[in-house]
Amino acid sequence: MKYIDIENWKRKEHFKFFYKMDYPQYNICTDLDITNFLSFTQKEKLSFYYSMIYAVTHIANESENFRYRIRDGKVVLHDVIHPSFTEMNDDVSDDLFKMVTVDLIEPIADFVEEAQKESQDQKIYFDPKKLIGRDDLIYITCIPWISFTHLSHTISLKKDDAVPRISWGKYYNEGDKILLPFSVQVHHALADGIHVGQYIERLQSYLDNIGMSQSVNDRGNMVVRPIEERDNKTIAALIRKVFDEFNAPKKDTVYDDPQTDMLFQAFTDSRAEYWVVESDNKILGGCGFYPTKGLPELCAEIVKFYLSDESRGKGTGSYLLNMIQDRAAKAGYTHLYIESFDEFKHAVALYEKNGFRHLNNRLGDSGHYATTIHMLKEL
Incomplete structure (x- = not known):
């Protein structure tokens, strides 16, 4: 944990503006698609409730804004936040809930086991030893009896109350999807x-992609999420390591392209997306699409598609490529273009398998004049 220097903080003006409000907390409700996640928990024989607690807390820890708290008008940033959740007692004659607080541990299966044990062992409604004086928490509750469209929380009218509240209701079927009413409440001075x-988008991606090519009990947790600024250095190093590994050309390629070091900034364009794949908080690769200058109308380029050696041959590349094609189509593109090298023969084979056809000439002006292979696909 560390204290934030508010006077030199980029949120200084926003913090001071919202902190003076009588009620600075606000709530947003939406639906999450849990079709894949519910199937995953059933397959792995995991409690859906504890698994969902893990998911919302795990993703909340990826956001600085969800880890900020306020103490006597000062802002602190926690390294890790932990779930404190409601649960009904085992005694069916008792309609009162208890508040259970546990540490967030990895991976999801271990957390589920620990949360279940803590809940079973706790015999009192509120354990002050785990609650008093703590703000490194995220409050979680579930209302499994109803599917809501709006939710408000009880809250003390204190401007320093900055612990996020996350809730969900009864899931329901809509077409071939299973949807979960979901609510997030945060302090506007901090988020x-x-x-x-961004939090909901990352959480949805996690729910969509967990278990995509592996079992929780053998290969850990894998998630595909939008790139964040903190990923820049890691992704750039991974890309250049692949070039070194295959002895691919470096001049006039992504290797010496300054944009490679600032991918997050490059993909703030609303017509572009870049996604990273990670497992147990380790980035394994990434892929995106971008409206490269000079390309035909409604054509985007698949860019910066690279995976670490440990993630190849496991279906990750195929999954990413299919996902990017689907998202590009939803963004309105009708064609996808890609450039590559003879050295990346396995990647080229993947493109061919997915319907990309070879071109005699390059399209657009990526600035990567050393590329030797140019391919196009109609979506």
Whole structure:
């Protein structure tokens, strides 16, 4: 944990503006698609409730804005936040709930086991030893009896109350999807709508992609999420390591492209997306699409598609490529273009398998004039 220097903080003006409000907390409700996640928990024989607690807390820890707290008007940033959740007692004659607080541990299966044990062992409604004086928490509750469209929380009218509240209701079927009513409440001095939106987007990606090519009990947790600024250095190093590994050309390629070191900034364009794949908080690769200058109308380029050696041959590349094609189509593109090298023969074979056809000439002006293979696919 560390204290934030508010006077030199980029949120200084926003913090001071919202902190003076009488009620600075706000709530956003939406639906999450849990079709894949529910299937995953059933397959792995994991409690859906504890698994969901893990998921929302795990993703909350990826956002600085969800880890900020306020103490006597000062802002602190926690290294890790932990779940404190409600649960009904085992005694069916008792309609009162208890508040259970546990540490977030990895991976998901271990957390589920520990949360279940803590809940069973706790015989009192509220354990003050685990609650008093702590703000490194995220409050979680579930209302499994109803599917809500709006939710408000009890809250003390204290401007320093900055612990996020996360809730969900009864899931329901809509077409071939299973949807979960979901609510997020945060302190506006610490988190804006964009941060809640990013949180929900990352959480949805986690729910969509967990178990995509592996079992929780053998290969850990894998998630595909939008790139964050903190990923820049890791992704750039991974890309250049692949070039070194295959002895691919470096001049006039992504290797010496300055944009490679600032991918997060490059993909703030609303017409572009870049996604990273990680397992147990380790980045394994990434892929994106971008409206490269000079390409035909409604054509985007698949860019910066590289995976670490440990993640190849496990279906990760195929999954990423299919996902990027689907997202590009949803973004309105009708064609995808890609450039590569003879040295990346396995990647080229993947493109061919997915319907990309070879071109005699390059398209657009990526600036990567050393590329030797140019391919196009109609979506």
